Amino acid sequence: MQSATRLPDSALDEMTARKANPMNKLPPLPSKLAMVPFVSVDNMMRIVNTIGARKMMAEMAQYIEADFRKWEEFDKTPRVAAHSKEGVIELMPTSDGEMYGFKYVNGHPANMARGFQTVTAFGVLARVDNGYPIMLSEMTVLTALRTAATSALAARYLAPKGSRTMAMIGNGAQCEFQALAFQEIVGIDTVRLYDIDPKATQKAVRNLAESGLSVVSCSSSEEAVTGAQIVTTCTADKQYATILTDNMVGPGIHINAIGGDCPGKTELHKDILLRSNIFVEYPPQTRIEGEIQQLNPDHPVTELWQVITGATQGRISVDQITLFDSVGFATEDFSALRYVYDQLERTGHFVELDMIADPDDPRDLFGMLQRAKG
Amino acid sequence: MQSATRLPDSALDEMTARKANPMNKLPPLPSKLAMVPFVSVDNMMRIVNTIGARKMMAEMAQYIEADFRKWEEFDKTPRVAAHSKEGVIELMPTSDGEMYGFKYVNGHPANMARGFQTVTAFGVLARVDNGYPIMLSEMTVLTALRTAATSALAARYLAPKGSRTMAMIGNGAQCEFQALAFQEIVGIDTVRLYDIDPKATQKAVRNLAESGLSVVSCSSSEEAVTGAQIVTTCTADKQYATILTDNMVGPGIHINAIGGDCPGKTELHKDILLRSNIFVEYPPQTRIEGEIQQLNPDHPVTELWQVITGATQGRISVDQITLFDSVGFATEDFSALRYVYDQLERTGHFVELDMIADPDDPRDLFGMLQRAKG
Numbered sequence: 001m002q003s004a005t006r007l008p009d010s011a012l013d014e015m016t017a018r019k020a021n022p023m024n025k026l027p028p029l030p031s032k033l034a035m036v037p038f039v040s041v042d043n044m045m046r047i048v049n050t051i052g053a054r055k056m057m058a059e060m061a062q063y064i065e066a067d068f069r070k071w072e073e074f075d076k077t078p079r080v081a082a083h084s085k086e087g088v089i090e091l092m093p094t095s096d097g098e099m100y101g102f103k104y105v106n107g108h109p110a111n112m113a114r115g116f117q118t119v120t121a122f123g124v125l126a127r128v129d130n131g132y133p134i135m136l137s138e139m140t141v142l143t144a145l146r147t148a149a150t151s152a153l154a155a156r157y158l159a160p161k162g163s164r165t166m167a168m169i170g171n172g173a174q175c176e177f178q179a180l181a182f183q184e185i186v187g188i189d190t191v192r193l194y195d196i197d198p199k200a201t202q203k204a205v206r207n208l209a210e211s212g213l214s215v216v217s218c219s220s221s222e223e224a225v226t227g228a229q230i231v232t233t234c235t236a237d238k239q240y241a242t243i244l245t246d247n248m249v250g251p252g253i254h255i256n257a258i259g260g261d262c263p264g265k266t267e268l269h270k271d272i273l274l275r276s277n278i279f280v281e282y283p284p285q286t287r288i289e290g291e292i293q294q295l296n297p298d299h300p301v302t303e304l305w306q307v308i309t310g311a312t313q314g315r316i317s318v319d320q321i322t323l324f325d326s327v328g329f330a331t332e333d334f335s336a337l338r339y340v341y342d343q344l345e346r347t348g349h350f351v352e353l354d355m356i357a358d359p360d361d362p363r364d365l366f367g368m369l370q371r372a373k374g
Numbered sequence: 375m376q377s378a379t380r381l382p383d384s385a386l387d388e389m390t391a392r393k394a395n396p397m398n399k400l401p402p403l404p405s406k407l408a409m410v411p412f413v414s415v416d417n418m419m420r421i422v423n424t425i426g427a428r429k430m431m432a433e434m435a436q437y438i439e440a441d442f443r444k445w446e447e448f449d450k451t452p453r454v455a456a457h458s459k460e461g462v463i464e465l466m467p468t469s470d471g472e473m474y475g476f477k478y479v480n481g482h483p484a485n486m487a488r489g490f491q492t493v494t495a496f497g498v499l500a501r502v503d504n505g506y507p508i509m510l511s512e513m514t515v516l517t518a519l520r521t522a523a524t525s526a527l528a529a530r531y532l533a534p535k536g537s538r539t540m541a542m543i544g545n546g547a548q549c550e551f552q553a554l555a556f557q558e559i560v561g562i563d564t565v566r567l568y569d570i571d572p573k574a575t576q577k578a579v580r581n582l583a584e585s586g587l588s589v590v591s592c593s594s595s596e597e598a599v600t601g602a603q604i605v606t607t608c609t610a611d612k613q614y615a616t617i618l619t620d621n622m623v624g625p626g627i628h629i630n631a632i633g634g635d636c637p638g639k640t641e642l643h644k645d646i647l648l649r650s651n652i653f654v655e656y657p658p659q660t661r662i663e664g665e666i667q668q669l670n671p672d673h674p675v676t677e678l679w680q681v682i683t684g685a686t687q688g689r690i691s692v693d694q695i696t697l698f699d700s701v702g703f704a705t706e707d708f709s710a711l712r713y714v715y716d717q718l719e720r721t722g723h724f725v726e727l728d729m730i731a732d733p734d735d736p737r738d739l740f741g742m743l744q745r746a747k748g
Contacts, residue, residue: 033490034415040728041408045746053743080454082469084502089474091465095456100463104476104498106505112736116407116504120730124478128458130490131480136510140731144739176740200737207740353727354414356494357514362486363574365518366550366581369427372419 034358039137039340043349047340048141050347053177054184061149061185063335071305073097074331076282086110088262094330100126101334103139107262118236119143125337133355135341139333146336147328148177150281151256152185155230157307157314158279158322159254163229164189169221169243170235170259171195171204178232178258179204183213186230190214194224195235222248233267234258240294246271251319258326262289268323270294276323279304279314281332290325301325408732413511413714417723421714422515424721428558431551435523435559437709445679447471448705450656460484462636468704474500475708477513481636492610493517499711507729509715513707520710521702522551524655525630526559529604531681531688532653532696533628537603538563543595543617544609544633545569545578552606552632553578557587560604564588568598569609596622607641608632620645625693632700636663642697644668650697653678653688655706664699675699 039047048056067074075095082089087108094101105121112118121139126132155163166188168175175193182188191213195201201217208215218224225231225248233243236259246269249255255276259267268291278301280286287297304324307314315322344350359368413421422430441448449469456463461482468475479495486492495513500506529537540562542549549567556562565587569575575591582589592598599605599622607617610633623629623646633641642665652675654660661671678698681688689696718724733742 038727041731042728042746045743048743049747053740075456077454077456080451080465080467082449082451082467082474082502084469084471086503087505089467089469089500089502089505091454091467091476093454093456093463093465095458095463097458100456102465102478104500104507106500108503108505111504114504116506117730117732117736120506122507122729126463126478126480128456128463129460129482130485130488131461131463131482132490132494133478133496138729138731141739141743172737173739203735203738203741207738207744353412354416355496355512356491357415357512358491361577362491363546364577364581365515365547366427367577369419369422369515370581372416373423 033132034354034356035352036133036355037135037344037350038353039135039350041138041141043351044138044141046349047343047347048145050349051343053145054180057145057149057152057177057181058184060146060336060339061153061181063339064146064150064332065153065308067096067331067335068305068308070096071331076330078285079330092330092333094334095128096334098128099334099338100128101337103330103333105139105143123333123337125341135337135344136353136355137337137340139336142336142340143328143333144174144177146332147174147258148181149185150328150332151178151232151258151324151326152181154279154304154324154326155182155186155254155256158324159186160229160252160315160318163187163254165192165228166190166230166232167192167194167224167228168232168234169194169224170233171200172234172236174234174258175204176207178234178256179208179213180211182230183211188213188230190216192216192218192224192226192228194218194221225249228253230254230256232256232258235267240264240266242269243267244272245269246275249275249321251321253321255321255323256326257291257323263293266291266294272321273323276321277302278323278325279307280325281327281329285329286325286327289327291323292325407506408728408730409726410507410729411509411718411724412727413509413724415512415515417725418512418515420723421717421721422519424723425717427519427551428554431519431523431526431555432558434520434710434713435527435555437713438520438524438706439527439682441470441705441709442679442682444470445705450704452659453704466704466707468708469502470708472502473708473712474502475711477704477707479513479517497707497711499715509711509718510727510729511711511714513710516710516714517702517707518548518551520706521548521632522555523559524702524706525552525606525632525698525700526555528653528678528698528700529556529560529628529630532698533560534603534626534689534692537561537628539566539602540564540604540606541566541568541598541602542606542608543568543598544607545574546608546610548608548632549578550581552608552630553582553587554585556604557585562587562604564590566590566592566598566600566602568592568595599623602627604628604630606630606632609641613639615641616643617641618646619643620649623649623695625695627695629695629697630700631665631697637667640665640668646695647697650695651676652697652699653681654699655701655703659703660699660701663701665697666699
């Protein structure tokens, strides 16, 4: 299968030849400096299928972990949101001083009924030293991978040792990614699935058929959590929901709460939060968007990066309930973009776009236009 | 000349055919919903050369003017800047409630010495109702056009009636665009050029040779401003410079100050500001970045949009000195993107990128990946 937006190699060769040939009578073509690698959805799928989703999430988790370790070096700007009655469009920039990245992401709950995606995303990685973009990438698929990689990374620090069974309540777009990331990174061998829509569960069962996981379809949340050491909640309704009630959560459980990720959208009963040790990405954002929006603003939480650096402890007892209240943070997108950038050469699944004007004489932008007339 | 990133028409046809054919055994290709038009630098140059730079700036000025008229409807977020020792990377988002746009732009003063552009830019236009990006465009060339269109638009409201001669101090990348925009929109017939580097002036003289303008090379700023009704300052040094001193500016002049556009970078002597009526785009931004960073924060200024709507007067006397202290604002980029978007069908100079995942079943992102294996 050939990528629809693939630049034929011959075009690149021609470009180089025309640049290099002083006798060239054709208009100048963009120099290498002006070209920005672009990873389309199609090419992102090739990258995933070349490397393998599980391996890719495990490798990406290493990038996410490395960036959490240098958390204090990051420029942690709050996301910039444009709200409307239909939804929100957000820009999520961050930088580690060497690279700069941002993600564009929308959230429009009514989209699905109109035949559009609820969430779409793309992102850009740039060099801080000269400000040049070095990669443009789709991020709808990539965000699914980085979210699962982050969840599994957190669970490796927080879940009970030897966890083998994960309950998954909500079997939508994120479900299979979570299952495979936990299989690869945490070592689970069984997933227990429940969704209010049996079709969603059937889809997940079908997609995980060859994963090597033991996959159990359950008819209720209560059934799903039975015997699970890890409970992942990942439902889509935008409301204050109670996916888990207090009596469903026994001691020694790790809860990976993914679905509560914007104001007015939560999944856990408040009493569970009060019994848990709560771990978050970036408190100022999680207090607005996460499960802890139900709690007092001074309720104690632990920042995940401090667990990863060893500055503070993760799980301290067998009976403890640990809760990763995850809303997604800009550094995780940055790590994911860094990872994909490092795969460009390895996989070759990208095209180059001339996004940046590169006149021979930077003061002669107008002359570049005139010469392009040919 | 064929665009390097041009998608062959046959690929699009093939895509449509493969989508439409239920017997198709090939992996699914992106649907129309997933495709985002992209205007490369190369295609932007074609658009400019198809429409003509002058006509394009005049038409774009109408979009800029229309958006200034509905200024109060805009979501005017301050730009989001990531500063480093080498420069700055900024995101400039805005929305009128129907469309959303943002520009990515860097500013790295040391770039030119290292063979890079000081400023590069690209932007995205999106629909507010579903959050989908509808166009990605280069904005290095486009910003040059919108800056000159904005200057000329402001001058139409502020410059003395019947202005025929413009002095241009600083003959860099913006110079020719300013000259042509003022010719087309304001009606000037003579430009008087000066730059500390005679090569820059020579370049501008050469590029304007067929413009129909009378072009005069001058050997000093004093000589350039002689007999001019409009003075445009557009120099590049990042410092508190004094391109114009007080004695050089007589009564009845309009000053179009472009170059003072970030903290620590100004062009005019403070005394000129104190004698002028000052017009700005967005005061909170101009007080930090514009010439008026030299003045008290409560020094009176007039917002350009109020002049355009007629809420307040522009030039009120023949002897008045009017100063447009321009730093560039997000709404102008938004107007420019809207304009280019409206030219896509007219010119056909774009390619489509699959930036947005569009699975048949939005909950089955993982299945889309698996099916792509083919």
